[in-house]
Amino acid sequence: xxxxxxxxxxxxxxxxxxxxxxxxxxxxxxxxxxxxxxxxxxxxxxxxxxxxxxxxxxxxxxxxxxxxxxxxxxxxxxxxxxxxxxxxxxxxxxxxxxxxxxxxxxxxxxxx
Amino acid sequence: xxxxxxxxxxxxxxxxxxxxxxxxxxxxxxxxxxxxxxxxxxxxxxxxxxxxxxxxxxxxxxxxxxxxxxxxxxxxxxxxxxxxxxxxxxxxxxxxxxxxxxxxxxxxxxxxxxxxxx
Numbered sequence: 221x222x223x224x225x226x227x228x229x230x231x232x233x234x235x236x237x238x239x240x241x242x243x244x245x246x247x248x249x250x251x252x253x254x255x256x257x258x259x260x261x262x263x264x265x266x267x268x269x270x271x272x273x274x275x276x277x278x279x280x281x282x283x284x285x286x287x288x289x290x291x292x293x294x295x296x297x298x299x300x301x302x303x304x305x306x307x308x309x310x311x312x313x314x315x316x317x318x319x320x321x322x323x324x325x326x327x328x329x330x331x332x
Numbered sequence: 333x334x335x336x337x338x339x340x341x342x343x344x345x346x347x348x349x350x351x352x353x354x355x356x357x358x359x360x361x362x363x364x365x366x367x368x369x370x371x372x373x374x375x376x377x378x379x380x381x382x383x384x385x386x387x388x389x390x391x392x393x394x395x396x397x398x399x400x401x402x403x404x405x406x407x408x409x410x411x412x413x414x415x416x417x418x419x420x421x422x423x424x425x426x427x428x429x430x431x432x433x434x435x436x437x438x439x440x441x442x443x444x445x446x447x448x449x450x
Contacts, residue, residue, distance in 0.1 A: 260436040262377075269427055269440035270377065281438070313377055317435040320391050322367070322379040 222246050222316050226325035233330065239301040241328045243314035248294045251318060258318030261290055261299045264327075265310045273312075274299065306332065334358035334439065336428050341444030348418050348448070354411040354428030354441055362386075362406040365431035368413050370424035371443070378424075381413065382431070396422075418448045 223246040233239040249258045257277035262270035272281045274290035277297055287302045301308055309332060314325040340352040354366070368380040381392045381402040390402055401414040411428050426446055430439040 258435065262437075264377075269442050270437075271440070272436065272438050275432075275434070275436040275438075315377075315436075317437075320382065321393050322382075324377040324379070327376045 221321055222249070222319055222323050224314055224316060224323050224325040226312075226314060226328050228328060229326070230329040230331065233301075233304045233332065235306065235332060236303050239304050239308070239330055241299045241312055241314075241330070243292075243297040243299070243325050245295045245297075245316055249316045249318045250294050257293050257297070258316055259290075259292070259297050260315050260317060261288075262313045262315065263308075263310045264313065270313065301330070304330070304332065336430065336439060336441035338426060338428055338441045338444035341426065341446045343447045343449065344418055345450050346418060346420055346448055349414070349416045350418065350446060352413040352415065352426055352444055352446070354413075356409045356411070356430075359430075359439075361404075361409040366404060366411045367429045367431060367437065368402060368411075369427045369429055369437075369440075370422075370446075371427070372421075372424045375424075380426070383411070415446070418446075420448050422446060423448045 225244045227242045259277040261274040263273050264270045273284050278290045289300050291298050311327045311329050313327050337355045344350050367382045370380050383390050383402045399417045403412045425443040427443045428441045429437040432438045
């Protein structure tokens with residue numbers, strides 16, 4: 221199974237400041253024939269289901285604010301919140317979807 | 333409205349059984365692979381199982397293989413998870429999730445809580 225490891229486990233960021241979350245996979249999730257990284261990011265607020273933010277490592281889901289961005293390739297990925305807002309307090313998960321079993325990172329809790 | 337609604341969660345004793353349902357609406361259910369994902373209290377997300385749009389391909393996490401059975405009824409727009417030989421460690425919120433044609437999950441239900449305890 222592919223192991224997804226996020227860092228840090230939690231971080232506190234001031235309002236308006238940048239938050240950066242890292243995700244590392246135990247093997248590459250880049251599929252060479254289409255040059256796509258099978259990596260997504262989800263946001264989960266307390267008492268709510270996960271919400272898709274980013275897919276293909278860097279494509280923002282419709283309706284997601286542009287302060288959220290994803291980057292990286294192969295085994296190393298980053299989710300960046302450029303200017304943290306109160307509504308961004310949540311746990312964020314990366315997931316690889318190129319292999320079964322689909323695997324998630326352990327989550328990163330973002331606080332203000 | 334496009335949505336998934338899970339039901340069937342309950343308190344059950346170890347060794348017991350439970351069947352979860354996930355009712356889909358607002359989209360063509362029969363076009364999508366579907367998944368179950370669980371989350372133990374205060375813990376992270378763990379993939380459980382998936383089923384192809386026509387039911388012809390099924391996969392399970394090693395932790396539930398042989399105990400859980402995923403199925404679907406495309407005529408009823410409903411996904412199921414039959415859970416047998418339940419263990420305390422199966423206690424979790426169970427979410428159903430829709431798979432896009434590109435393999436990521438773009439729609440989640442609100443989940444149903446399964447508690448396994450004596």
